[in-house]
Amino acid sequence: MAKLLLVAACALIDRDGRILMARRPEGKDMAGLWEFPGGKLADGETPEEALVRELKEELAIDTEASCLAPIAFASEALGEFHLLMPLYVCRKWQGMPTPEEGQELKWVRPSELTSMEMPAADRPLAAQLRDML
Numbered sequence: 001m002a003k004l005l006l007v008a009a010c011a012l013i014d015r016d017g018r019i020l021m022a023r024r025p026e027g028k029d030m031a032g033l034w035e036f037p038g039g040k041l042a043d044g045e046t047p048e049e050a051l052v053r054e055l056k057e058e059l060a061i062d063t064e065a066s067c068l069a070p071i072a073f074a075s076e077a078l079g080e081f082h083l084l085m086p087l088y089v090c091r092k093w094q095g096m097p098t099p100e101e102g103q104e105l106k107w108v109r110p111s112e113l114t115s116m117e118m119p120a121a122d123r124p125l126a127a128q129l130r131d132m133l
């Protein structure tokens with residue numbers, strides 16, 4: 001049985017209804033694909049705690065668990081693991097998202113989302129998000 005890989009992901013939505021996508025940098029697996037900011041849960045972390053930490057590390061923004069609303073999740077084979085990834089929406093944070101880890105950032109309209117190259121697990125999430133916004 002594959003081991004579960006728990007990853008928390010976040011769609012930051014700005015005042016114009018655009019979504020922040022991040023491009024995985026060279027050297028990481030799935031380099032070049034566009035994904036939702038976030039990352040793996042550390043031991044003992046809740047998904048919300050992991051996201052608050054990852055958003056700080058990756059984008060230098062501050063938010064809190066009460067600003068994260070879960071909207072969907074992905075459940076998908078990923079190599080030797082099985083990825084379980086809740087997707088949250090966040091509309092309230094402090095600071096300007098800045099690429100702290102060499103990733104490219106892009107604000108996209110909901111209609112543009114599904115034409116971006118993404119990991120397989122993200123495709124249904126992107127479609128759900130587009131339909132929701």
Ligand SMILES: Nc1nc2c([nH]c(=O)n2[C@@H]2O[C@H](COP(=O)(O)OP(=O)(O)OP(=O)(O)O)[C@@H](O)[C@H]2O)c(=O)[nH]1
Nearest residue numbers: 007009029030035036037038039040083119120121122
């Ligand atoms: N953050 C994020 N990861 C995703 C998405 N879709 C998806 O398949 N993944 C996968 O989930 C895993 C998350 O790992 P990561 O590399 O972003 O997490 P991390 O920053 O905690 O890891 P690291 O410390 O090993 O670099 C990767 O295998 C990544 O490819 C997504 O939309 N966002």
